[in-house]
Amino acid sequence: MALLEVEDLILSFSGLQVIRELGFQVAEGSIASLIGPNGAGKTSVFNCLTGFYRPGSGRITFAGASIIGHKPHRITRAGMARTFQNLRLFRSMTVLDNVMSGMHCRTSAGAFGAVFQTRNQRREEELIREVSEECLGFVGLLEQKNRRADTLAYGDQRRVEWARALATRPKLLLLDEPAAGLNHDEKQELIGLIQRIRDERGVTILLIEHDMGLVMKVSEKITVIDYGAKIAEGTAEEVQNDPRVIEAYLGTDEEELV
Amino acid sequence: MAAPRIPVFRLSRMQRTLLLAALAAIGLLIPLAANNYVLEVLTNAWFYAILCLGLNIVVGYAGLLDLGYAAFFAVGAYTTGILSSQYGINFWLTIPVAVACSMLAGLIIGGPTLRLRSDYLAIVTLGFGEIVRIIARNLDITGGASGLIGIDRPSILGLELSKGIHFYYVFLLLAMLACFVSFRLQHSRLGRAWHYVREDEDAAEAMGIDRVAVKLQAYVIGAMFGGVAGCFFAAKMTAISPETFTFAQSVLILLGVVMGGMGKIPGVIVGAFALVLFPEVFRSMGSMRMLIFGIVMLGIMLYRPEGIWPQRSGTGER
Numbered sequence: 001m002a003l004l005e006v007e008d009l010i011l012s013f014s015g016l017q018v019i020r021e022l023g024f025q026v027a028e029g030s031i032a033s034l035i036g037p038n039g040a041g042k043t044s045v046f047n048c049l050t051g052f053y054r055p056g057s058g059r060i061t062f063a064g065a066s067i068i069g070h071k072p073h074r075i076t077r078a079g080m081a082r083t084f085q086n087l088r089l090f091r092s093m094t095v096l097d098n099v100m101s102g103m104h105c106r107t108s109a110g111a112f113g114a115v116f117q118t119r120n121q122r123r124e125e126e127l128i129r130e131v132s133e134e135c136l137g138f139v140g141l142l143e144q145k146n147r148r149a150d151t152l153a154y155g156d157q158r159r160v161e162w163a164r165a166l167a168t169r170p171k172l173l174l175l176d177e178p179a180a181g182l183n184h185d186e187k188q189e190l191i192g193l194i195q196r197i198r199d200e201r202g203v204t205i206l207l208i209e210h211d212m213g214l215v216m217k218v219s220e221k222i223t224v225i226d227y228g229a230k231i232a233e234g235t236a237e238e239v240q241n242d243p244r245v246i247e248a249y250l251g252t253d254e255e256e257l258v
Numbered sequence: 259m260a261a262p263r264i265p266v267f268r269l270s271r272m273q274r275t276l277l278l279a280a281l282a283a284i285g286l287l288i289p290l291a292a293n294n295y296v297l298e299v300l301t302n303a304w305f306y307a308i309l310c311l312g313l314n315i316v317v318g319y320a321g322l323l324d325l326g327y328a329a330f331f332a333v334g335a336y337t338t339g340i341l342s343s344q345y346g347i348n349f350w351l352t353i354p355v356a357v358a359c360s361m362l363a364g365l366i367i368g369g370p371t372l373r374l375r376s377d378y379l380a381i382v383t384l385g386f387g388e389i390v391r392i393i394a395r396n397l398d399i400t401g402g403a404s405g406l407i408g409i410d411r412p413s414i415l416g417l418e419l420s421k422g423i424h425f426y427y428v429f430l431l432l433a434m435l436a437c438f439v440s441f442r443l444q445h446s447r448l449g450r451a452w453h454y455v456r457e458d459e460d461a462a463e464a465m466g467i468d469r470v471a472v473k474l475q476a477y478v479i480g481a482m483f484g485g486v487a488g489c490f491f492a493a494k495m496t497a498i499s500p501e502t503f504t505f506a507q508s509v510l511i512l513l514g515v516v517m518g519g520m521g522k523i524p525g526v527i528v529g530a531f532a533l534v535l536f537p538e539v540f541r542s543m544g545s546m547r548m549l550i551f552g553i554v555m556l557g558i559m560l561y562r563p564e565g566i567w568p569q570r571s572g573t574g575e576r
Contacts, residue, residue, distance in 0.1 A: 050464065076466035088461035090454055101454050105466025107447060111479055114446030115439050124447065168466055 002061075003028040003172055003204050004049070004080075009058035011044055011228075018044045019055070019228040026172065026221075031198055031205045033219040035212075035239075037248055041228040042208040043085060046176055050082050051075045063171060077105045081170035083161045085177045085208075089149045096145040098160050099132040102167025106131075135163040138201075139193065155186045166197070173197065175207040179214050187211065191218050216240065224248065285430050289423050297422045299538050301494075304429035305487060307530040310514040311436040311523070312483025317512065318521035319449060320476035321456030322372070323380040326387025327511050329367075330481040332394060332503035333360045334488025339406040339498050340399055349412035353489050360485025361478050363390075368477035372470050387508050395500040405499030409492050425494045432490060433527070436483060440523050443479070452476055517558055519565025528566050 002025040011019040018041050026032045034042050047053040049060060051072040060068050067075050076082075081102070090098050107128060113121035136142045139159040144152060149160055158178065165173055178194070179187050191214060197203050209215045215222065216236040224232040224239055226248040232239050239245055269277065289297055313327045337356035341347040371382045394400040401407075411420050419428060443449050451472045454462035459469050492498050510533060518529020536554070540547035558566060 052460070052464075071468070072460075072463040073466045073468045076464060082464055084461065084464070088458055088464075090457040090461065092457065093453060097450060097453070100450060101462065101465040101467065104447065104451055104454075109447050111443060111446075111448055111475060114448050115442045117442065121446070128447065164465065 001028055002026060003063060004206070005059070005061040006045075006049070007059040007061075009045070009048060009060065010056045011041075011048055011053060012056050017228060019048065022058075022225065022228065022230055024223045024230060024233065026204060026206050028171075028204055029198065029202065030220050031194060031218055032207075032221045032223070033215045034206065034208050034223050034225065035210075035215055036225040040225050040248075042225065043176060044228075045225070046082065046174055046208060049075075049174065050080060073105065076168055076170075079169070079171035080174065081165040081168040081172070082174040083158075083165050083176055083178065085180065087154075087157050087161060089157055089160055089164075091148075091150040093149055094146050095136065095141060095149055095152065095160050096129075096132055098149050099136055099145075099163045099167050100128050102135070102164045102169075103128040103131050106169055131169075132163075132167050135166045136160075138166065138196075139163045155182055158182065162193070162197075166201070166203070170203055172204045172206060175205065175209075177208055177210060179209055179211045187214055190214070194218050282434065285434075286427075289426050294422055297426050299534060301422065301426045301429050303531045303534040304426070304433040305491065306511070306514055306534050307433045307527045308429065308436045308487040309484060309511045310518070310526045310530040310533075311433070311440050312480045312487065313511050314515050314521065314523075314526045315440065315443065315452075315483065316476050316480035317515050318526065319444065319452040319456070320473050321452075322473060322476065323377075324383045324477075324480070324508075325380050325505070325512065326367075326383035326385070326390075326508050327480070327484060328503040328505070328507040329383075329387040329390035330360045330363060330484030331488040331491070331507075331511075332390050332500075333363045333481075334485030335492040335498050335502070336394060336400055336406070336488075337485070338489040338492040339401075339409050342410045342492070343406050343408045344399065346410075349410055349489075349493055353486065356485050356489045357482055360481045360488070364478040364481030365474070368474045372473045372477065384505065384508075387503075387505060391500050391503045394503070400500075403500060405497060405501075406492075407497040409496045409498070411496065412493050419493070425490075428490055428494075432486065437523055437527070444521075444523070448472070448475060513555070517555060517565060519567035522565065522567045525565050525567025532566070 004026040006025070007023045009019050009022040010017065022045065034045060036042055044053060048055045051067070051070050051074070054069060059066060062078060062080055065078070067078060090101065107124045109121040109124050133142060133145065136145055139162050141156060141159050141163060144156065149157065152160065179190055182190060194205060194207070195218065198205055219236060222234065222236060222239045223230060224245050231244045231248055232242040288300065292300070309327070309331060313324060316322050316324045334356040337359045338349065338352040341352040341355060342349055367383065367386045371379055374382070395403050411418050413419060419425060451462070451467050454465065454467055455469045455472055463469055514529040514533040515526055517532060518527065519525025536551050537547055540550060543550070
């Protein structure tokens with residue numbers, strides 16, 4: 001069954017169509033990728049899915065319900081978490097505090113609970129801490145939990161973002177260029193991590209990525225877009241041999257070679 | 259690289275409790291050794307500490323620039339003033355009404371404007387502050403430009419609060435309560451949410467935090483602090499007039515928060531005290547003292563833009 005279903009999605013910025021009648025599906029429990037040359041509209045698709053952009057028309061169905069027009073925080077609460085292409089950590093806060101933000105949408109204590117430290121509030125605080133530490137342990141950063149987020153190495157900051165997204169207890173995790181800026185070893189670890197997130201935690205994954213090696217290795221299904229429209233879809237092998245994909249990536253001189 | 263850090267004395271929980279107890283004891287015992295003048299000044303300092311702590315929730319925790327905070331203080335003071343002087347209602351019963359009114363004022367001004375990014379918010383709050391003052395100046399029920407007189411003094415267990423020392427203790431206790439509430443809020447799910455929103459609104463939103471709701475809560479809770487301070491202000495002065503709630507008053511409160519160190523409770527209290535004590539200590543210099551006050555503030559902002567109170571170092575233990 002498809003966990004995420006996108007149909008006829010159109011997004012325009014002042015008359016320019018960035019996404020053109022795009023449709024694709026992500027099956028529950030799968031690892032899927034969305035690829036395409038620079039400027040193809042991949043991040044725009046993510047921003048539509050997570051509620052940061054409001055598409056002009058089309059349908060987005062997540063876990064059986066339409067999420068179009070919903071605010072980002074509601075979509076996260078519905079079970080779709082994301083990471084950002086450029087790191088968006090809460091820089092001056094500790095690693096643990098960063099990850100604890102993910103549990104915000106799974107808890108409810110308010111001002112009253114905070115001031116009187118009701119039993120419910122204390123139980124929640126404990127739960128938030130437990131889940132956050134578990135997520136940090138999962139990405140292998142538990143020993144760094146009390147450090148300021150911006151004092152960590154770049155690769156570790158990325159992991160904080162993953163832990164933070166996992167702490168929202170998502171059904172679907174959207175990774176926006178997770179390998180950007182990582183060295184070879186870190187990329188190998190990333191592949192392992194993506195598979196572990198799916199296998200051990202049952203989280204469906206959709207990623208955008210430039211690194212073709214990583215995409216081909218990890219994805220079970222790949223959707224290729226160019227100029228905002230789908231040009232191919234299938235397994236790594238099918239996509240690699242598709243003439244339209246080859247043309248999109250290699251076709252004209254000014255396009256980036258991959 | 260991180261900016262050079264000033265070493266901070268890290269206290270254990272035990273030491274911190276002892277230190278707080280010692281400070282509280284000093285605060286409680288000072289009136290025994292102080293004359294009326296000193297007592298009055300210190301009462302005023304505690305009063306500003308409450309207002310600054312309230313504004314700190316909005317500015318320091320949630321990162322919203324509010325240039326009209328005096329409006330909430332005015333709503334509290336006028337609610338108590340009107341109910342007490344015109345309808346003869348007991349002071350203690352006016353407090354819940356005043357709290358409700360100031361929270362409502364927070365909702366009315368915050369609801370539509372908190373969707374804006376912070377610069378616009380500053381302008382709207384500035385306008386709101388002026389609107390409240392001008393309304394108070396022009397309505398009959400608020401006594402017009404001359405304000406309200408004959409506000410009842412409150413009494414506790416038959417003791418009428420009328421002397422300076424009574425109000426010293428009232429404001430000291432309120433300030434302690436404000437510290438306690440601020441501390442609990444800061445280290446809670448809501449306090450963290452304010453911090454997330456302050457650092458990166460989009461990332462906070464992506465983590466499932468409703469930024470408008472979270473900001474609105476900061477606004478309403480800040481308004482509540484101002485409202486309560488206003489009630490007791492009205493009771494202490496027994497008379498209020500619109501000229502107490504000017505733009506300059508809002509700026510002064512903001513100054514205390516920024517100067518002491520936004521988002522840090524001890525810093526905000528130090529800021530409030532600096533605000534009140536500095537002009538008093540240098541009273542002998544006449545009107546020159548405001549000039550020096552200005553220069554000192556400039557110096558603080560140039561050399562310690564984070565405020566007087568030192569920044570917590572990176573490990574984040576608390």
